[in-house]
Amino acid sequence: MSQEGKKSGVEPGLGELVMEVARGLRRNHAASLEPWGITPHESRALRVIGQHEPTRLGVVAQHLRIAPRSVTDVVDSLERREFVVREPDPTDRRATQVRLTPAGRTTLTDLNDARKADHEAYFADLSARDRDALTRILTQLLDDRI
Template sequence: MHSRDLPQLRPERLDDLVLAVSRRLRRRWAHGLSPWGLSPHQSRALRVVTSYGDLRLGDLAEHLRIAPRSATEVVDGLVERGLLERVADPADRRATLVRPTPEGEKVGAEVDAARGADAEALFGHLTAGERADLVRLLRKVVDTPGPGEPDGH
């Protein structure tokens, strides 16, 4: 997709361009997950759990910025696939933690590598300086709260 294919975009509207990039990333990533049969939500949850280790469902929901019920549904699918497991929380026997299985660790690493390769394919035409500038500018937008926002995330 090229900007010439999007006549409705106005070059001065950064929000239009950011949304176009976001849509493009989501489409590419949904397609890129097909070898593992994961949804984007499952992929994100697996990445969080493999990165942070044992998590309560509420903490996972917070990391993913989704409702706890939605986190439960995502985890259920990953447990059924043998990628995550539920274990008792040793600090609170009433609570449950989720953790990656060895297969979950393996699949998580494969998905992470594929995601990195896909990002390289998408952004590879940018110079190192352009990429650094883009990261710096996007980080500034993400980290700076807008009016009425409690934080920038």
């Protein structure tokens, strides 16, 4: 059981480290979302819509990697909060576009600022060197994986 040691006891492994950091970030993020009364997945959806608006529900589904049916629900709740509006797609009468409302845009900006601040705080103790290295390595990792 304890033959796993190298430097100090139990060496977690790269995957575990990344997952653990991600967990920390997610916790912080969720906490910093509270003032807006918005859930993480609403926030994610709002961000995706903001990046592609005006866009179809199906496109949102692809970006969120959830089933089209589930997008209906998320957009319902965002529309209930008046952060987005549905409108008919002018080029395809089957399709529905979503677009941010002014309130949605404001909220999205606020959320992005908050998230950015959270992340910066999280990584603040790293040296600039290490932050750069981390950025480079992770970017490479993701680029490989396309």
